[in-house]
Amino acid sequence: MNKLALKKTRFDIYAFSFLMIFASLMLVITNVFNRPEEDLVVNVYYEFNVIDTHELYANQSFVYKKDDFPRLLDDITLEITNGKVRIAEETSPLNYCSLQGWVDHSGTPIICAPNYFMVIIEERS
């Protein structure tokens, strides 16, 4: 005899309401803490460590070679143009990080999980 109801209950409504309020609060909180900052740079992480820092307001392109970073699945091309950054080329099963496209505000990471590679716009420290 199963104990899982198939018809919605009022507790489902409570759960939905709670989760909606929680999601909305998180949206407000992340936007409040995401104020534009002045001195921004692009930090590049490999295996959870910062390996490079690039100026955000410069047109430049960088290639991270598999030969230098063995856990990359293949070479990764990073592009920075007029205050925005993207992963232009990479190899991964689902290509999440190149599909993400341009990111132009601080705090939103571009994560290439299978490559142990992450790019994020951060305040210069």
Place this chain on the structure above:
Amino acid sequence: MTNPSIQKITRLALLLAIGVVINYGEAFLLPLAFIAPGVKLGLANTIGLIVLYYYGPKEFVSIGFLRVVLVALFTGFGFNFYIALSGWFLATLFVIILYSIQRFSIFGLSMTSAVMHGVGQIIMVAILYQTQYVINYLPILLFTGLISGLIIAVIAREVVTRVRLTTSLEEYER
């Protein structure tokens, strides 16, 4: 096939296999990553809910864990595996708690599972990268989790209703 335990193992194995195929194939057939990294419908969770409905929490936990491990055999036991595992762990924990309370339906469980899966993934990424910035993805994952959780609940409900309403699979064979 008359031995009930063999029947049960066989059916659970079939459900697990379906779950693995759906889990692996969904990313290619229904790519939603353009919304945000990690966003997906989570169709394989319908299998989890079906297992929970027909067999109970122990089997639900086992099949869920095995699905994560088996999918990792295809995709590798790297970074993605830890993210999937943490998402599964938090989602399963909350589903078991809500299931034991016996006040929530398949809708409440599915919504909570989808949302907590996203939260678990974010926590793991934040730990591994030691950055709080990934929290910016949380609202997107919460909202999409709510919607996908509802869709998954509808699909799972339709499946268990059409297979046989409120009867066990053993009775269905008779």
